Amino acid sequence: MLVVMKPQATEEDIRRVAAKIEAMGFRAHLIPGAQRTAVGITGNPGPLDPAEFESLPGVAEAIRVSKPYKLVSREVKPENSVIQVGPAEAGVRIGGPELGIIAGPCAVESREQLLLAAEAVKKAGARLLRGGAFKPRTSPYSFQGLGRPALEALAEARRQFGLMIVTETIDPENCDLVEEYADVLQVGARNMQNFSLLKRVGRSPKPVLLKRGLSATLEEFLMAAEYVLSEGNYNVILCERGVRTFSDHSRNTLDLSLVPAVKSLSHLPILVDPSHGTGRRDKVIPMARAAVAAGADGLIVEVHPDPDRALSDGYQSLFPSQFQELMNQVTAIAAVLGRSTQPRSGMAPS
Numbered sequence: 242m243l244v245v246m247k248p249q250a251t252e253e254d255i256r257r258v259a260a261k262i263e264a265m266g267f268r269a270h271l272i273p274g275a276q277r278t279a280v281g282i283t284g285n286p287g288p289l290d291p292a293e294f295e296s297l298p299g300v301a302e303a304i305r306v307s308k309p310y311k312l313v314s315r316e317v318k319p320e321n322s323v324i325q326v327g328p329a330e331a332g333v334r335i336g337g338p339e340l341g342i343i344a345g346p347c348a349v350e351s352r353e354q355l356l357l358a359a360e361a362v363k364k365a366g367a368r369l370l371r372g373g374a375f376k377p378r379t380s381p382y383s384f385q386g387l388g389r390p391a392l393e394a395l396a397e398a399r400r401q402f403g404l405m406i407v408t409e410t411i412d413p414e415n416c417d418l419v420e421e422y423a424d425v426l427q428v429g430a431r432n433m434q435n436f437s438l439l440k441r442v443g444r445s446p447k448p449v450l451l452k453r454g455l456s457a458t459l460e461e462f463l464m465a466a467e468y469v470l471s472e473g474n475y476n477v478i479l480c481e482r483g484v485r486t487f488s489d490h491s492r493n494t495l496d497l498s499l500v501p502a503v504k505s506l507s508h509l510p511i512l513v514d515p516s517h518g519t520g521r522r523d524k525v526i527p528m529a530r531a532a533v534a535a536g537a538d539g540l541i542v543e544v545h546p547d548p549d550r551a552l553s554d555g556y557q558s559l560f561p562s563q564f565q566e567l568m569n570q571v572t573a574i575a576a577v578l579g580r581s582t583q584p585r586s587g588m589a590p591s
């Protein structure tokens with residue numbers, strides 16, 4: 242249920258509604274909006290009586306939310322959510338007019354490799370740096386990531402280049418460490434339904450980048466996001482990264498129609514990963530262009546200073562010069578849609 246407050250409701254009115262919800266043993270979620278605040282209720286085993294809330298001062302109405310994903314749904318929040326990554330002065334806002342462009346290697350392989358990648362993606366205009374410290378690999382014998390030294394290297398890149406750090410957390414225990422370094426906690430496709438991890442990142446102060454599972458439906462994807470929001474972390478960025486199909490010309494099939502589908506059902510921003518979505522370097526730039534044209538709020542792209550020697554996903558990683566080309570092209574496409582790859586003031590802060 243959603244308790245919609247009147248535009249002139251006072252903070253005291255809102256507090257009273259939240260206190261009543263908590264006293265009933267349920268959870269109250271404050272959802273501020275442009276016109277009015279709403280209070281979402283979760284944890285109730287069955288339908289509640291709207292009259293219980295509509296008699297309270299400052300309440301406009303209490304409505305049932307029809308979708309199974311409550312807090313993620315546009316029914317509870319009509320405006321797009323804009324997620325603040327990093328500090329307000331130096332960070333990046335994802336979901337507004339600026340596209341969130343995350344780029345970097347699949348995995349951090351060494352300090353040198355990461356700093357070279359960071360320098361290249363920064364120069365091309367990316368404002369967020371990706372790089373796995375812990376890699377969920379199909380084979381237990383494949384490179385699993387460097388762990389803490391990789392996180393140290395990411396922090397060094399942030400210091401040197403002012404890039405925000407996006408890196409994956411693979412289980413709830415591991416999250417304690419990753420959270421100390423990351424600006425955004427990535428939950429990978431293989432973990433989209435790792436419910437204990439979703440609950441753990443739901444209690445984190447850091448924004449979460451949630452990737453779509455390998456064969457997840459839109460509803461399953463949004464329900465996974467709901468796990469995070471239901472724990473109190475409303476800063477979730479969704480990411481389409483391709484799904485498993487019978488196609489054999491690409492690693493996965495990038496499902497770009499998910500972008501408008503998410504936009505109509507949810508207020509959360511959605512990025513697209515054309516790297517894992519195609520698995521082939523020559524398909525990354527075309528699908529990045531298409532993703533931006535489809536209305537994605539940004540991209541996550543694998544870029545490596547020496548892709549042929551990469552320890553993971555080299556065949557889908559762009560050379561730095563190709564990433565520059567991608568940025569030039571998506572910047573032009575973004576402009577058609579009234580968006581940009583840089584903050585409104587023009588150049589990225591250095």
Ligand code: PEP
Nearest residue numbers: 347429430431452482517
């Ligand atoms: C990644 O981003 O490196 C990754 C492992 O992605 P996914 O979880 O989408 O496979």
Ligand code: MN
Nearest residue numbers: 347543553554
């Ligand atoms: Mn990868």
